Amino acid sequence: MPVYSMTGYASAQQSPGAGATGSEAKAGAASRLGLEIRSVNSRFLDLSFRLSEDLRQHEPVLREMLTAKLKRGKVEVRAGIETPGSDTLREPNPRTLQRLNALQDTVRSWLPEAASLSVADVIRLGSGEQASETDWTETVNALAARTLKELLAAREREGARLATMLLGHLQQLRALAQQALPLVPQLVEQQRARFLERWKEAMALGTGAAAAAAAGSVPTEAAQDRALTEATSFAIRIDVAEELTRLGSHIDEIERLIKKGGEVGKRLDFLIQELHREANTMGSKSAALELTRISVDMKVLIEQMREQVQNIE
Incomplete structure (x- = not known):
């Protein structure tokens, strides 16, 4: 099933003579029905109609046709009857x-x-003394069905473009995650070694009798164990392996939804928020400049995805 964008436009015109016969075709031959449908993104389906007075009675049918095919988007329908020469002033007799x-x-x-x-x-x-008596029902229904089909095709083309772009961004996110993954154990080990080195330096400063007495009261093995415990605790606080795992899981789910298609816009929007949360947490826990850069690059990509996902039905 394809992915549909909420952005699209379609218009068409038709005379009642196309499909009408006899006096009806002759009466409406001079007039032409124009219909256009445009849609943009919205959280829900929001329909608005701008119809000429002669077409007001067709609004319920048009509304039913649109709600059967569209699920989300702000949709505007314009329709009017055009008469040749209507742009020139006629002198009343x-x-x-x-x-x-x-x-x-x-x-x-x-x-x-x-x-x-x-x-x-x-x-x-x-x-306007000679009002048109043409029955536009069949023309309105046929033209609306054709225009709606063109609108869906336009939304499908735009949705395919968005899906391609999103899949490309997902590949870039995966590449960034692969860059960050080997940095995690290296950073943890570096921080542990750095913590132990600072601890040893602090212990070495305790020279003199007081330091000797204090050192005598705390076994060297116990001090080293305590230093190791503190280093491990700090390493856990800067470990972003869990964030990378969840981020990878969200990327897989987003890719699955895009390939599945259908009405996935709201679920994608939620998953994009979760992606941003993980990337932001990874940046706040970062203890290295390289990991910070990766986090920033991820958030830039995720923000670009968020803007496009809001256009998906």
């Missing part, structure tokens, strides 16, 4: 003007305070 004037007189006889018709009102009402 005298009969239309006469009717508008008569209607105005009738209204003002009942409502004397009503405002008079403006020139813009007359042009708008006169141009």
Whole structure:
């Protein structure tokens, strides 16, 4: 199953004559339905419709079609009927003007305070006196199905690109983890040796009678055991092997989800947070400059992944 992005765009136009016959095709031949769907990322499925007045009644059907195919994303649907020549002003004929004037007189006889018709009102009402009686139901359904299919294809292409990028970042994270893995025992041993060396130096400073008496009261073996215990405790605090193990486990799970596909966006977002937690802990426990650099490089990659994962459905 592919990985789908929540980002996509599709648009299409169709005349009712495509699939209509007889008087219906003739009536709608001059008009054309335009539909566009655009979507961006969102935590949930958020639908908004911007439909012309002639198409308001089709919103429930469009909503049902979208919810059946989309699970997440902020989706905006725009639809309108385009009529050739609608961008030019048509001069109302005298009969239309006469009717508008008569209607105005009738209204003002009942409502004397009503405002008079403006020139813009007359042009708008006169141009739209012949309302379209075309039944757009079949056209809307067919066009919506086609546009939705194109939107899903666009989201799939974007999702494939995101999946490829994420898998590449996972390979880089694995390489960084492999660089850090051999450093762990080396750092632990170095810290233990350094701790013991400092302990011996401190013991050597205790010269004189008081130091001799104090040394006599604590056996050399006991002092060495205590130093070894302190060194081991410190080594455990700087050991990042556990963080590397969990980080590797999260990387494997993310790769599995990407290859599985489907609705994996929320799970990937959670795992990215866990990756960042492990990389951050590793950096805070780091006792070497090289391990700190690896931690910083990991966090840069993880942040890039987090931004892209938020676009996955």
